[in-house]
Amino acid sequence: MRSFVTTLICIITFISCGHTQSNYAKIFPGIKGKPSANEAVATFSEGCFWHAEIVFQSLVGVRDAVSGYAGGTISNPTYEEVGSGATGHAETVQVYYDPSKISFETLVKAFFASLDPTQVDGQGNDLGTQYRSIAFYRNQKEKQIIENEIKSINDSKIYHDKVVTQVVAFTKFYPAEDYHQEYILNHPDNPYVQNVSIPDYIEFRKKFKGNFKS
Numbered sequence: 001m002r003s004f005v006t007t008l009i010c011i012i013t014f015i016s017c018g019h020t021q022s023n024y025a026k027i028f029p030g031i032k033g034k035p036s037a038n039e040a041v042a043t044f045s046e047g048c049f050w051h052a053e054i055v056f057q058s059l060v061g062v063r064d065a066v067s068g069y070a071g072g073t074i075s076n077p078t079y080e081e082v083g084s085g086a087t088g089h090a091e092t093v094q095v096y097y098d099p100s101k102i103s104f105e106t107l108v109k110a111f112f113a114s115l116d117p118t119q120v121d122g123q124g125n126d127l128g129t130q131y132r133s134i135a136f137y138r139n140q141k142e143k144q145i146i147e148n149e150i151k152s153i154n155d156s157k158i159y160h161d162k163v164v165t166q167v168v169a170f171t172k173f174y175p176a177e178d179y180h181q182e183y184i185l186n187h188p189d190n191p192y193v194q195n196v197s198i199p200d201y202i203e204f205r206k207k208f209k210g211n212f213k214s
Contacts, residue, residue, distance in 0.1 A: 025201065028057045030065055035096055040097055042097065042104055045070065045132065046093075047091065050197055051196075051197045052093040060101055061211070062095060065093045079180065083128075094175075102211070108135065112150075112153060114200070117164065137169060
């Protein structure tokens with residue numbers, strides 16, 4: 001009897017944990033199309049753009065997050081050119097959102113909750129200037145919001161090192177090649193997706209106290 005009860009508890013626990021993880025790992029696709037009149041745009045670089053895409057698209061108020069490149073010196077760079085480090089671009093997402101449902105400040109908090117802002121030129125094992133973290137701003141109010149969040153993180157001392165995320169005025173964004181868009185949703189069995197992207201996403205959803213889509 002004790003063996004039966006123990007087995008039953010293990011099965012229930014396994015099912016429960018599996019259900020919880022499934023909820024955390026649910027991927028929400030972006031809704032493609034031209035920005036509407038009430039939409040705003042935010043731009044962030046935080047390592048691999050596959051990861052950043054699903055992070056922002058999981059939040060209520062975000063319509064789409066488009067993978068691309070920003071922060072560099074040439075026009076219309078390719079993935080291979082950006083990956084060489086020669087163009088100065090970083091893998092980036094352009095986030096289209098409804099300010100009446102989610103604020104720029106909340107997006108900034110989500111950005112910092114979904115990466116290690118103290119790592120220089122990389123995230124995890126993705127190393128190089130193309131994986132550096134950048135928070136772009138379009139006006140002084142946005143710049144102040146980003147700088148306030150950096151100060152708050154540094155003051156909290158939750159990291160041993162200081163935040164190294166660059167705060168940069170937005171100039172130009174170049175969408176990445178079509179095969180990069182919604183990559184995780186379209187390639188769930190990719191080893192990188194399974195072993196890096198999804199675990200990082202699950203950790204973000206556990207960590208960030210935001211309003212997630214359901």
